[in-house]
Amino acid sequence: MSKAPIPTYDICSLSMGRPASDDILVARFSDYLAAHQDIHFPHRHSFYHLAFFTAGSGSHTIDFERFPVKAGQLYFMIPGQVHSWFFTGDIEGYVMNVSAGFFNAFLQDDAYVERFPFFSGVSREGVVQLPEEKMTPVVRLFEAMLAEMPGAEIYSLDMLRLLVLEMFIQVSRAGSQDEKKEVAPHNYVLLRNFRKLVEQHYMQLRLPKEYAALLYVTPNYLNAFCRHMLGKSAGEIIRDRVLLEAKRLLINADISIAAVAYQLNFADNSYFTKFFKKYEGITPEEFRKNIS
Structure with missing residues (x-):
């Protein structure tokens, strides 16, 4: 590792x-x-x-x-x-x-x-x-x-x-x-803007309604749009970006699990571990062992 x-x-x-x-x-x-x-x-x-x-x-x-x-x-x-x-x-x-x-x-x-x-x-x-x-x-x-x-x-x-x-x-x-299938111009702009906002704010903003407000659309519309374009809800896209950054941080063995949780703006290490295991099926510690 x-x-x-x-x-x-x-x-x-x-x-x-x-x-x-x-x-x-x-x-x-x-x-x-x-x-x-x-x-x-x-x-x-x-x-x-x-x-x-x-x-x-x-x-x-x-x-x-x-x-x-x-x-x-x-x-x-x-x-x-x-x-x-x-x-x-x-x-x-x-x-x-x-x-x-x-x-x-x-x-x-x-x-x-x-x-x-x-x-x-x-x-x-x-x-x-x-x-x-x-x-x-x-x-x-x-x-x-x-x-x-x-x-x-x-x-x-x-x-x-x-x-x-x-x-x-x-x-x-x-x-x-x-x-x-070429993306329609207005759909392309909305998708690109949503993904850019997620990239900029995923550590602080975790709810689809927060991004919907920034995009001047309703949360229901944003979720339906994401499912149509990507086959996933807006919440899943936000969550996947958080998980990806968690993995990128976990590969560095010098950073403790608690420090990773803090960097990702989780309330505590326990909440981060539960979140990671729920969606990855393994704990952060097990993830580290698997990539070693």
């Missing part, structure tokens, strides 16, 4: 050579692993991170949810998510690290990429399995990105932006039927 806080890497700390920009890195997965052999332990990024597997086996974990490695699989992560991996055999594919501001000079809407369902920050929504016939076009896009990475050609950064956005759109189109 980690004996220190989960490390957070910035995009420059994981650069390889002299890229065309400090805002983006695209590399072959095998080369990335060879250059960064020490980052398979749990860690976070301050940037968007994605990987595309074309061959290999093993597993990778995003926010404590484990996924088997499969050819044709992509995983997308937003800044702040925790992940680790355990690969077996040779891993082939591509990796991309891109800053939140990479598209700002190109798009009027600086939150445009958040529209893609795989950038929701929810682990399962960030893992996409491409059908075999859809792999080749995505491979071609990554190869084109690699060719632009040295920045030798004029407008290389703009071409990279175009290629990355095309890849996002192609992956969205190749997803499940539910993923292919």
Whole structure:
């Protein structure tokens, strides 16, 4: 188990050579692993991170949810998510690290990429399995990105932006039927705002009615909306965010259970333990033992 806080890497700390920009890195997965052999332990990024597997086996974990490695699989992560991996055999594919501001000079809407369902920050929504016939076009896009990475050609950064956005759109189109449904603009705005409010206030605000007031909707409407969009009530979404942060804190063995409860604004350690066990099925102490 980690004996220190989960490390957070910035995009420059994981650069390889002299890229065309400090805002983006695209590399072959095998080369990335060879250059960064020490980052398979749990860690976070301050940037968007994605990987595309074309061959290999093993597993990778995003926010404590484990996924088997499969050819044709992509995983997308937003800044702040925790992940680790355990690969077996040779891993082939591509990796991309891109800053939140990479598209700002190109798009009027600086939150445009958040529209893609795989950038929701929810682990399962960030893992996409491409059908075999859809792999080749995505491979071609990554190869084109690699060719632009040295920045030798004029407008290389703009071409990279175009290629990355095309890849996002192609992956969205190749997803499940539910993923292919574009969210209506007004629903997208409400969902994005709710999730951002939860991210900002989950330690203090735990009731759906508190978020409904901030969003100028009724609690009943917010719950019905969340069930329609995400299959969960607003209360479940808030609770899941609290549980996720509890797990992120518990992985640090130097922080006591009581200190975790305090940081998460629980009245006492006993209440936190009951809350955690009710929804996770195990106590915080048992969770720590399981991840050691």
